Amino acid sequence: MVLSSMHRKSGRRLSRAIERRYLELGGEINYKSSVARIVVENNRAVGIQLEDGSEHRADYVISGADGYATIFDMLDGKYTDEKTRGYYEKLPRFPAIVHIALGVARTFEELPHSSFGIDFPIDEPIIIAGNELNQLRVNAIYNFDPTLAPQGKTVLRVWFPSDYDYWKSLQQDPDRYRAEKEEIVDKIVFLFDKRFPGLADQVEMRNVATPITYERYTGNWQDSFEGWLPTTETFGLRMSKTLPGLSNFYMTGQWVEPGGAIAFVAVSGRNVIQLICKQDKKLFVTKV
DSSP states (O other): OHHHHHHHTOGGGHHHHHHHHHHHTTOOOOOSOOEEEEEEETTEEEEEEETTSOEEEOSOEEEOSOHHIIIIIITTTOSOOHHHHHHHHHSOBOOEEEEEEEEESOOOTTSOOOSSOEEEEEEEEEEETTEEEEEEEEOEEEOSOTTTSOTTOEEEEEEEEEOHHHHHHHTTSHHHHHHHHHHHHHHHHHHHHHHSTTGGGGEEEEEEEOHHHHHHHHOOGGGOTTSBOOOTTTTTOOOOSSOTTOBSEEEOSTTSSTTOHHHHHHHHHHHHHHHHHHHTTOOOOOOO
């Protein structure tokens, strides 16, 4: 999937393609509409209530939102059992991350295209956000996709694991929080400039997202960016798409599909629709 996106030069268009297809099928999307709670009557999900207080009724409620928020906030933790609670108490999760993007006036034609970026050593270990780094990875060099960077320019992306609690504590002091972000990006630019001489003067855009940023924008529990970590314990684990004691409700996404990532999440949504078709005694069909 990643290689196909690179070949088609269509990285940013993926979400719009999904949106367009959904609208063509008669769907309706309400952006900037945060869900406060799932409305339940007689142990049956009947709709949602938004943060503005408005309610929307539905035959079925499907949550593709954060698993922890869905179960323990939107449903007040009323529909769980020992197995469900055990997932959130014991299963390992993908770590929180710090993500840095740099827009530079340079194309890096000398570097081969790579779907996973390149690693390069640094002269001596460096401390970033309390973690010691011995080498740096440029996770992506977006000089192949005109939807991500103008001609003659490139977006460099680097991310690394970081401690959620560290940033949550730092957030209490906004000035320290902002200063830490600026210090991190300064260090990254310095290291990149040593690897690619002259780069520091070519940086035209810089952006830093911390675990708190991710949590605020996506709602992901403690910024676990792909949910459950694939391990010998979780690989192949089949998680229920429903919750005990609650009817007409389903969950999709990375919190019911260990391993996360777009492909798994897409299959998860498809599987839920199959379950609903079965419940309604309708034939599940697809159309290209």
